[in-house]
Amino acid sequence: MVAYIVRRMLLAVLTVWAISVLSFIIIHLPPGDYVTSYIASMSASGSAVSEGEAKALREQLGLDKPITVQYVKWMGLILQGNFGMAMEWGRPVTDVIGDRLTLTMVISVAAIIFTWGLALPIGIYSAVYRYSFMDYVFTFVGFIGLAIPGFLLALIVMYVGFAYFGANVGGLFSPDFAEAPWSLARAWDLTKHLPIPAIVLGVAGTAQLIRIMRSNLLDELRKPYVMTARARGLPEYRVILKYPVRVALNPFVSTIGYLLPYIVSGSIIVSLVLSLPTVGPLLLKALIAQDMFLAGTIVLLLGVMTVIGTFISDLLLMWIDPRIRLGRE
Amino acid sequence: MANDSTSVDAVVDAAPNREAAPDGGVQAEQRIAVATQWQLMWWRFRKHKLAVGGTIVLALFYLLSLFADFFAYADPQESDAQRSLMAPQPIHWTDDGRFAPYVYALKGMRDPITFKRVYAFDTSKKIPVVFFGRGEPYDFLGFIPMDRHLLAVEGAKAGESLFLLGTDTQGRDLWSRLMFATRTSMTIGLVSVALSLVLGVVLGGVSGYFGGAIDSVIQRIIEILRSIPTIPLWMGLAAAVPNDWSVLQVYFAITIIISLIGWTELARVVRGRFISLKQEDFVMAAELVGCSKPRIIFRHMVPSFISHIIAATTLAIPAIIISETSLSFLGLGLRPPAISWGVLLQDAQNIQALVLSPWLLFPSIAVIVAVLAFNFMGDGIRDAADPYL
Numbered sequence: 001m002v003a004y005i006v007r008r009m010l011l012a013v014l015t016v017w018a019i020s021v022l023s024f025i026i027i028h029l030p031p032g033d034y035v036t037s038y039i040a041s042m043s044a045s046g047s048a049v050s051e052g053e054a055k056a057l058r059e060q061l062g063l064d065k066p067i068t069v070q071y072v073k074w075m076g077l078i079l080q081g082n083f084g085m086a087m088e089w090g091r092p093v094t095d096v097i098g099d100r101l102t103l104t105m106v107i108s109v110a111a112i113i114f115t116w117g118l119a120l121p122i123g124i125y126s127a128v129y130r131y132s133f134m135d136y137v138f139t140f141v142g143f144i145g146l147a148i149p150g151f152l153l154a155l156i157v158m159y160v161g162f163a164y165f166g167a168n169v170g171g172l173f174s175p176d177f178a179e180a181p182w183s184l185a186r187a188w189d190l191t192k193h194l195p196i197p198a199i200v201l202g203v204a205g206t207a208q209l210i211r212i213m214r215s216n217l218l219d220e221l222r223k224p225y226v227m228t229a230r231a232r233g234l235p236e237y238r239v240i241l242k243y244p245v246r247v248a249l250n251p252f253v254s255t256i257g258y259l260l261p262y263i264v265s266g267s268i269i270v271s272l273v274l275s276l277p278t279v280g281p282l283l284l285k286a287l288i289a290q291d292m293f294l295a296g297t298i299v300l301l302l303g304v305m306t307v308i309g310t311f312i313s314d315l316l317l318m319w320i321d322p323r324i325r326l327g328r329e
Numbered sequence: 330m331a332n333d334s335t336s337v338d339a340v341v342d343a344a345p346n347r348e349a350a351p352d353g354g355v356q357a358e359q360r361i362a363v364a365t366q367w368q369l370m371w372w373r374f375r376k377h378k379l380a381v382g383g384t385i386v387l388a389l390f391y392l393l394s395l396f397a398d399f400f401a402y403a404d405p406q407e408s409d410a411q412r413s414l415m416a417p418q419p420i421h422w423t424d425d426g427r428f429a430p431y432v433y434a435l436k437g438m439r440d441p442i443t444f445k446r447v448y449a450f451d452t453s454k455k456i457p458v459v460f461f462g463r464g465e466p467y468d469f470l471g472f473i474p475m476d477r478h479l480l481a482v483e484g485a486k487a488g489e490s491l492f493l494l495g496t497d498t499q500g501r502d503l504w505s506r507l508m509f510a511t512r513t514s515m516t517i518g519l520v521s522v523a524l525s526l527v528l529g530v531v532l533g534g535v536s537g538y539f540g541g542a543i544d545s546v547i548q549r550i551i552e553i554l555r556s557i558p559t560i561p562l563w564m565g566l567a568a569a570v571p572n573d574w575s576v577l578q579v580y581f582a583i584t585i586i587i588s589l590i591g592w593t594e595l596a597r598v599v600r601g602r603f604i605s606l607k608q609e610d611f612v613m614a615a616e617l618v619g620c621s622k623p624r625i626i627f628r629h630m631v632p633s634f635i636s637h638i639i640a641a642t643t644l645a646i647p648a649i650i651i652s653e654t655s656l657s658f659l660g661l662g663l664r665p666p667a668i669s670w671g672v673l674l675q676d677a678q679n680i681q682a683l684v685l686s687p688w689l690l691f692p693s694i695a696v697i698v699a700v701l702a703f704n705f706m707g708d709g710i711r712d713a714a715d716p717y718l
Contacts, residue, residue, distance in 0.1 A: 011549065011552065011553075014549065014553065015552070015553045015556050015557075018553045018557075019553075019557055022557070022562065023565070026562070026565030026566060026568075026569065029565075029566065029569030143701060143704060143705070144697070144701070146647075146700075146704060147647070147697045147700040147701040147704060148697055148700075149651040149654055149655055149696065149700075150655075151655055151658055152654075152674070152693050152696065152697070155674075155677060155678075155683070155690070155693070156690070156693075158680050158683075159680065159683050159684065159687065159690070162680055162681075162683075162684050163684050163687070258555060258556075261555065261556055261557060261558045261559070262558075262559075264558040265558030265559045265560035265561060266560065268558070268560045268561055268564070269560055269655050269658075269659065272659065273678070283561060283564060284564065284659060284661075287564055287565060287568035287661070288568065295565065298561065299561045299562065299565055302558050302561055303556075303557050303558065303561075306556060306557065306558055307556055310556050
């Protein structure tokens with residue numbers, strides 16, 4: 001058990017490191033740096049930046065050093081909890097991201113809860129009543145759900161909300177609460193706005209999970225122990241829920257490791273369409289402005305959050321599955 | 330994942346006597362006994378109605394992309410502010426009871442109160458629509474000069490009088506643009522999956538065949554790649570594509586970016602196959618008679634799981650199409666002079682515009698249908714390749 005946890009933790013640390021390198025590389029890929037785009041935007045608005053000013057700016061931001069030095073400096077600062085300045089905003093990155101990152105995670109978790117809450121009963125139903133009318137309906141809806149990209153679903157939801165209900169279904173807060181400090185009323189307002197983004201984000205994952213759950217449970221239901229249980233007169237719901245569902249649940253939990261990155265990644269693009277105050281719109285802006293500290297931090301933090309989530313799901317898996325807990329995989 | 334719980338009887342089922350007979354009877358059994366692996370697969374595939382349907386739809390899509398210039402009737406780039414955001418225009422199929430398709434001429438004017446452009450049909454002016462008529466000249470298949478199109482109008486330019494799916498904000502004909510977008514988006518899926526396939530087969534094969542340290546390293550890389558949210562990563566990489574690159578350069582850059590992250594699933598499938606085949610007797614036999622490693626891999630092992638690779642590849646394409654569409658939709662993928670489904674859908678970003686002109690969402694139907702068709706076909710191939718997986 002300890003070996004399992006240590007192995008998982010090592011992998012998590014390795015992943016975080018890889019993410020940090022990747023995000024740093026990404027930020028440095030575009031030709032030019034922040035100063036170049038700063039000069040471009042300044043000259044577009046009519047004021048010129050002199051050669052000397054540009055050089056001073058680069059030195060001040062450390063952009064003139066070799067890339068490895070910049071990376072080490074960046075990492076060093078991050079380990080101290082200093083994520084640098086969001087240049088375009090003129091404020092510390094943590095200030096700009098803080099709330100938005102929390103909201104990203106809130107939405108992702110809400111989407112996962114939705115996914116599980118829906119996929120579990122439907123998956124069980126589809127397996128138990130295989131080839132029934134509703135099974136076909138769920139399979140069909142699932143296929144459609146898989147085929148619609150998140151942003152498209154968001155667009156359609158927005159369109160329907162706007163055209164038929166005359167309501168703007170985007171956003172996470174009512175106008176009264178958008179800028180308000182956190183309070184119980186604001187949290188409640190958030191809860192009321194959560195279902196739509198959660199559903200939009202969760203649909204594709206739900207479709208996948210239903211299929212996994214269905215096929216796993218079908219495998220289990222064929223096994224002799226199920227027949228034994230039935231022969232001994234257990235009520236049908238116990239026959240199904242007590243053992244086969246528990247076993248089938250196992251791969252279900254392990255998929256969260258893939259589900260979480262998938263949903264977080266989807267939330268970026270869905271947020272843009274539904275204009276949710278998550279890191280999505282911020283990341284797009286930062287990338288276009290080549291604001292390296294901001295964009296890098298967003299990619300890094302999203303990755304780290306995902307790794308932590310995956311790690312938690314690993315622990316959960318251990319708790320559910322004695323085979324892993326006892327060191328036999 | 331489902332393998333974790335493979336039951337004993339499923340394993341017994343998977344034993345050599347694979348009787349997926351089209352129908353019973355001694356004759357059929359004899360036919361199965363002599364059928365090749367591919368014939369068996371084809372028989373099983375044929376029974377999967379949805380998969381066959383999906384295949385037909387895909388064939389149509391690729392036909393459309395191959396002959397996009399023929400199916401389009403207007404220049405997809407020709408814009409005209411005078412015709413912006415026109416609604417789809419119905420074709421009237423019969424005139425006085427006989428088959429003579431025509432459309433009414435359109436008049437554009439300014440609404441005197443709102444100053445918005447509005448369009449009205451001029452019912453006194455009928456413009457005949459002809460099949461296989463002459464229109465914009467183009468190169469058929471890229472080298473045969475031609476000017477016949479599926480649809481053309483008599484006595485006028487098709488691009489100025491026929492708007493099957495309406496026009497976009499810049500007055501470009503959506504139908505014609507959709508044809509060219511189909512070409513781009515459907516081929517980007519193919520090119521990208523080909524790259525993913527190379528990466529996946531090589532890395533997955535090495536990982537599965539050699540095992541040991543190489544295997545662990547490659548597996549860790551895959552795990553790491555899979556635990557990173559892909560869209561931010563793609564966005565970051567795509568934002569790095571220089572603005573002054575040509576359409577073709579951007580196309581290939583985006584293709585490479587998408588496949589760089591998308592190969593992991595293919596590698597997983599290939600590795601799994603390699604590991605399970607390594608213990609088979611025929612591989613051992615080939616090793617014992619002294620076959621070289623490449624010969625064992627390509628002559629003995631690959632043919633026995635190529636169908637799985639085909640299935641996994643087919644199932645990987647829809648994800649790629651969705652990625653391209655999403656990236657282009659964000660403005661980080663293909664950029665305007667290029668036309669793809671994502672680029673077309675960029676016009677639909679503004680909700681107010683969308684409510685006024687819902688036909689801008691038409692390209693999304695193409696995306697959904699294509700992805701569905703790929704999923705159906707891939708499922709069919711997978712089931713046909715190995716009904717017990």
